[in-house]
Amino acid sequence: MSQLTVALDMMGGDYGPPVTVPAAVQALSLLPELNLVLFGSQTELSPWLRRFRLASHTRVRVQFCSQQVGNEHKAAYALRHLTDSSMRRALDALASGQARACVSAGNTGALMAMAMKTLSTLPGVDRPALITRLPQTGGGHALLLDVGANLNCGAEQLVQFALMGEQAARHILNISHPRIALLNVGAEANKGNEAVREAGLRLQQVDALHYSGYIEGDDLFSGQADVVVCDGFVGNVALKTSEGVARLLLGQRQQRGFLSKILTFWLKKRLSHLNPDQYNGASLIGLRASVVKSHGSAGSPAFLNAILQAVSEIEHDLPASIAHRFDTAPRDSHAR
Structure with a gap:
């Protein structure tokens, strides 16, 4: 696995592929070492992949999913029933080591619930922020x-x-x-x-x-x-x-x-x-890996910035530094 691989939920947010695909293309052009794993609906994502010639890109892998997390979905429902959604599959890729960070513009509550389920929090952290x-x-x-x-x-x-x-x-x-x-x-x-x-x-x-x-x-x-x-x-x-x-x-x-x-x-x-x-790009920190939440209404330049934020967190290994801080902080300062 590349040390600079980001999993992208291509279906999240208000616009989906018309925003996420151009942002992915620009990220690849800006960062020659970046690899992307794209998750989304074959019907909706494929035309955009062909348009921007991403399906055959040497630094891109595409994994199609049968479900999507909508803004109307409750976190508990998404967690139990949307296990083949682009959001869940992107987080699973992160948990399994296929990627070092994940970016999604989808439902915040669902993203939080799924991230805690698949990644869990660092020792000493009750909930991510x-x-x-x-x-x-x-x-x-x-x-x-x-x-x-x-x-x-x-x-x-x-x-x-x-x-x-x-x-x-x-x-x-x-x-x-x-x-x-x-x-x-x-x-x-x-x-x-x-x-x-x-x-x-x-x-x-x-x-x-x-x-x-x-x-x-x-x-x-x-x-x-x-x-x-x-x-x-x-x-x-x-x-x-x-x-x-x-x-x-x-x-x-x-x-x-x-x-x-x-x-x-x-x-x-x-x-x-x-x-x-x-x-x-609001980072969901306190987890065992980097998850970045993009605005649901973000356009391509804004979604690109969320990808760049994820790359920065990979380069700085932010989860490891947080884990070390909690190891060295006195127990009475954050006693349970």
């Missing part, structure tokens, strides 16, 4: 987790997310001593719910962790923290709100004169780094 990048003022990025995998989290899970996010920032963002913050409704020690306050107290006790305290929503892009930790409900709302504002600013189209058009062009150029498509 979705983590994504955020642009920062003055350049660079921060990481936000959880952004939707776990809607209700206790203090223990928040501490685990902090440890996982620390390793992601070290290996993906190349920050040697990342600053960790908890997303809260205020910066004062008495603010927030019980889980957040308890997590803050625990994080202060973790050796070699740069915990910087609470951060409020209006500072998510300020550069004050490298990793921002929250539960999946709060994180998903924060992320979707941020994406909506970015698209509002980038999508303004004034047609009332030459000056307005020039100002609109200047604004879009200055704010191009906020384009959510550049940050597509």
Whole structure:
């Protein structure tokens, strides 16, 4: 098996092959060492494979599936009954060692359930978390987790997310001593719910962790923290709100004169780094292998970015670094 092989769920998301196939083609052209295993419906996928000449590509293997996971499917149903879906087969390839990472734009709940079933979590990790990048003022990025995998989290899970996010920032963002913050409704020690306050107290006790305290929503892009930790409900709302504002600013189209058009062009150029498509690819970290969740509405450039994120995680062996962090963290800092 190649050391740089990614399994792709070609049917996930709102568009399927019209998006995933062109993204796969571009990924192969950008990365000469990349190998892909494509999973999808023969009826829907084959015409696109012929159109882009992927079926005979020397670095591509295609495996056809009889089922698909839809957005309407409950996680439990998908887990029990959709075992020949493109999503499940891609995860099975990862679990069996045929691939080093998996990318899917499909149903988040089903992806989480199937990934936990096929891969299981790392020792010390209760549940995986979705983590994504955020642009920062003055350049660079921060990481936000959880952004939707776990809607209700206790203090223990928040501490685990902090440890996982620390390793992601070290290996993906190349920050040697990342600053960790908890997303809260205020910066004062008495603010927030019980889980957040308890997590803050625990994080202060973790050796070699740069915990910087609470951060409020209006500072998510300020550069004050490298990793921002929250539960999946709060994180998903924060992320979707941020994406909506970015698209509002980038999508303004004034047609009332030459000056307005020039100002609109200047604004879009200055704010191009906020384009959510550049940050597509939320990694489901805490598993024994790398799984990347693409936006369901992602276009080809955004799905390509999710593939590149998966490749980066392979190169940095992120699951191994997280496992090592939990081995070395004091037990009383994340006691069960």
